[in-house]
Amino acid sequence: MAWVTAASAAALLGRLRERRPLVHHITNAVTINDVANVTLALGAAPVMAHAIEEVEEMAASAEALALNIGTLTAPVVEAMLRAGRRANASGTPVLLDPVGAGATTFRTAQARRLLSELRIACIRGNAGEIAALAGQSGTVRGVDASGRVEALDRVAAELARGTGAAVAATGPVDVLTDGARVCRLENGHPLLARITGSGCMATAAVAAFAAVERDALAAAAAGLLCFEIAAEVAAADARGPGTFRVALLDALAALDGPTIAGRARVRP
Amino acid sequence: MAWVTAASAAALLGRLRERRPLVHHITNAVTINDVANVTLALGAAPVMAHAIEEVEEMAASAEALALNIGTLTAPVVEAMLRAGRRANASGTPVLLDPVGAGATTFRTAQARRLLSELRIACIRGNAGEIAALAGQSGTVRGVDASGRVEALDRVAAELARGTGAAVAATGPVDVLTDGARVCRLENGHPLLARITGSGCMATAAVAAFAAVERDALAAAAAGLLCFEIAAEVAAADARGPGTFRVALLDALAALDGPTIAGRARVRP
């Protein structure tokens, strides 16, 4: 069987709901509530903790650790490093969402520091963030969508090979690769760009799936597929960004195999 | 009249809406918005402030102070202690939500420190948190629901006698006690466990009621009764966790005496 199909995503979702893994998030102040609610809606158990005194103990009890740099400050970088080392020591997968990498020197530098000091299982970002981490933002920004996707294939693969992480660059078309395997997901909805936290919530979905699947690329693909299909279902009922946000949680909680099978658009 | 009935809860809700008391929250980053909105929906006025420079002044002007350790850091512990001492000095009730006590050494230790250095009117937590504070988490965790409720009666009463606080241990069945009196509430809905912040919001309801009722156990029972009945009303309209969260605020704002009377399940 291919490493990601509608059937494998549905199977992982079932495993996630059965095991209800604990996912430790060290995340930003903007979307911390959305991230917790998406994690719960998918069937996992979120715990949000960033105090330096407790992050190692919390990470030790979690099945996945997600690091999101959206409103990063220096003490939180230190907490991420401590939690990350503890997770690495026990083989717990560590996910990185490099929010705003490329926007300021500080964010780019701290994201790279996390990548160099920790073993990251998966990086989930948008095209600009992934390119910034690969040191090639100039080649990707400002180009049109199809051009961007072409460039992204190469840039994402380079970042994956350079870091050992699976890379998921999301956008109208998502590019996922570990440097060897590659696939594209064509699910999702334009309303995702009209609410804050879509990216953070997508990363939360990847983290929840990584907690029950050791193949980080397969986890990322299944998590994004489920999240983006739920977004399509939610958009069908939405009258704007407000109702869309609400319907998204409902759709994640109600997501089932037939819905995934009927909507999945995965291309190798 | 018994110390908690549907009628007494409705009367306190009326008093709350009439007086519109100011409730000072020092709370966590995940659910701070939910806590403020629940406080407003019930009819009280929330103020969220944790800067060490202003917490004493803010606590001095409030009718209740709620401390929630959900994403505690060292500076916030210090702010809680200062605000709490000021509230204690003027007889303002101080509520404690020991989120995650038992999950890390840091949280358990800080929750105990707040309990030992401050006079807490009421502790509102789940079974595991209450047991952790009582030093008996091993006896409660991992047991089934009915067994848990049996054990909780004793553990909650011990914690109440040891601290002088009313104790409200919430779950499928809530156990409330001050060491002398005890009651169980059987209201609520499983969807509460599918959204983040249910516990924090329940504590916000208790704090709002404590601002207008000096008997902390009676305030806790009335606040939880109103919150959990609103959850039942909300669940009737919800299509999942997203619509449930939204309907919960509507139901709290619309809650009235007949609805409370028709749904209250209080057992002495």
Added chain:
Amino acid sequence: MAWVTAASAAALLGRLRERRPLVHHITNAVTINDVANVTLALGAAPVMAHAIEEVEEMAASAEALALNIGTLTAPVVEAMLRAGRRANASGTPVLLDPVGAGATTFRTAQARRLLSELRIACIRGNAGEIAALAGQSGTVRGVDASGRVEALDRVAAELARGTGAAVAATGPVDVLTDGARVCRLENGHPLLARITGSGCMATAAVAAFAAVERDALAAAAAGLLCFEIAAEVAAADARGPGTFRVALLDALAALDGPTIAGRARVRP
């Protein structure tokens, strides 16, 4: 043409959606998500960043900078000053929301410090906050609504002349003035007072409009008009504060010229 009309507000909204300006917010922990979502719903691009290491670089790339003191701490004051100086240096408008000025000595002092060290384009607050900044809270608080509006005209004009900022004092009737021009807006809905963050969201609307209109008073009037008209539209569908919050985002995203023209209540 008058400096604010339904037509000019609609024209600015069109410009905002076309240019999609970047608005940098340094804001509070309670409503940071709401502020980001309102900014997005209006058609602008929010970025939330408060780390001292990056605020100057972020402010340099933004078209407006909004400072909100809702949960202010000392490090964030420093970040606001750095970002504000950088914005001032490049002529980027800086907006101030003095949340809770007058409630504690710390907040009042820090709001005044921001006003004295930075060139603020517009202050958006409620009557009590505006009066506190003008040093006259005693004359405004506790008086009835019509009396309050009379007093506000004078107090707001004094604050505007003393600081050089446009002043928008919002409430049942908003008073906007730069010390020379003055107008009143009579739009809005009582449900705005039943949710947290109405004021912060109103400021976010003002900031988004200031990013595309150099006349800060005109931007404030247009932004508040659009926000409050959207609130009226949202309230028509709402069953309480929960559904109102959701519908508000939908209404902001769907707002159009005919709706503004049909509802605007602007008085010179």
